[in-house]
Amino acid sequence: MARTRGERGARRVEIVQAATEVIAERGYRGATLAAVAERVGLTQQGLMHHFPTKEALLVAVLEARDQWDMASAALHGRAWPLEVVADLVEYNATRPGIVQAFTVLAGDSVTEGHPAQEFFRGRYAHVREGGAQALRAEYGDRLPGGLSPERAATLLAAVVDGLQVQWLLDPEAVDMPAAFRDFLALLAPPPRPQGTDSAQPGSARTEPERAGPHV
């Protein structure tokens, strides 16, 4: 049942990637089927053989890429270490296209009856859950400011998203990965300004050449 790959879906994958690009450039409503089709060397009607409606294509885009993947981690019942999330933000800074597509879609999704609304509602719920688990594992039940891991997780998700918007609009002015590590520094037990330092500069170790955290 669960496919997306290994089927006859070579073409489908191509189309979904193209659709993601076009959405990034022009938003969901601005992304026309013709523009997507052209990018893969098809006519609009040729494309519609693979995706019968525009909304079907959107759903495929949403399913294909799970942004930071904290969500899927949470789904699997395992929380990611915060360091991995930081690396993920770093990796995202390398792929403006995908970040842009999901920023646009997330913004659009708050709109009345938007087809991606349920997706993003669920996604954030999962991210908050997964983030809370990660924070609890790392710092225990009591964080700086007296926050619970749950409440801190809400902030964590907000920071990741909010930084993306600022970074996309002005990459020169906003160092997204550094800013995210700043937030992590806020969450780390503050007493030792020198000591444990687990979230300082230069935390890019996982090779940036990997297939990618997205999938």
Place this chain on the structure above:
Amino acid sequence: MARTRGERGARRVEIVQAATEVIAERGYRGATLAAVAERVGLTQQGLMHHFPTKEALLVAVLEARDQWDMASAALHGRAWPLEVVADLVEYNATRPGIVQAFTVLAGDSVTEGHPAQEFFRGRYAHVREGGAQALRAEYGDRLPGGLSPERAATLLAAVVDGLQVQWLLDPEAVDMPAAFRDFLALLAPPPRPQGTDSAQPGSARTEPERAGPHV
């Protein structure tokens, strides 16, 4: 030169409000002139007498409401106390419509050549500036985690925006004002869990009946 009010603009103001509503509901591209016109009892062409193009109307919407107004505060060279910002977030939780309109527009604006792009780029720059001033005034040059006020301000803006998205999608699950105060707690010198407390619950004093921080 600078008008927007006091002119013959009674009708213009009506139209701009209607446009904000429609944008909130359907996004910028989805907001048709006809829909806006209908809301104020005009035909599409009647509306275009006041705003010759759709983009002109968008500009008016952008100018009219300066979201949290931290931006305009920064423009005037005065930083707002953080407590006022917290009240602003609280007030925003009361006006989902405007928050939604600006969330949609901000998301849209990262799109290629979007007419609101310059607006939001400038807005965030001002917000970061104003936020940094406010943070410096409140906490000095060195914040928890070793952050500078400038870097903390970037996070502050990200938190406000990111929380809005989560809150709009799921108001039951996310208490936006409380979450924002959580973030402020992270920034407040943590040593005293009881002492100075300037950002604790129940900080809603400016009468909620005021004309509103927006304008």
Place this chain on the structure above:
DNA sequence: GTCTATAACAAGATAGAC
């Protein structure tokens, strides 16, 4: 599986009457 043709609208914009 991909194409051509085309239906069926919807949108922003212009011209000009009242």
Place this chain on the structure above:
DNA sequence: GTCTATCTTGTTATAGAC
């Protein structure tokens, strides 16, 4: 200042040939 009429273009979707 607001309306009717209309142009033009763009967009999703269907039908059916190859």
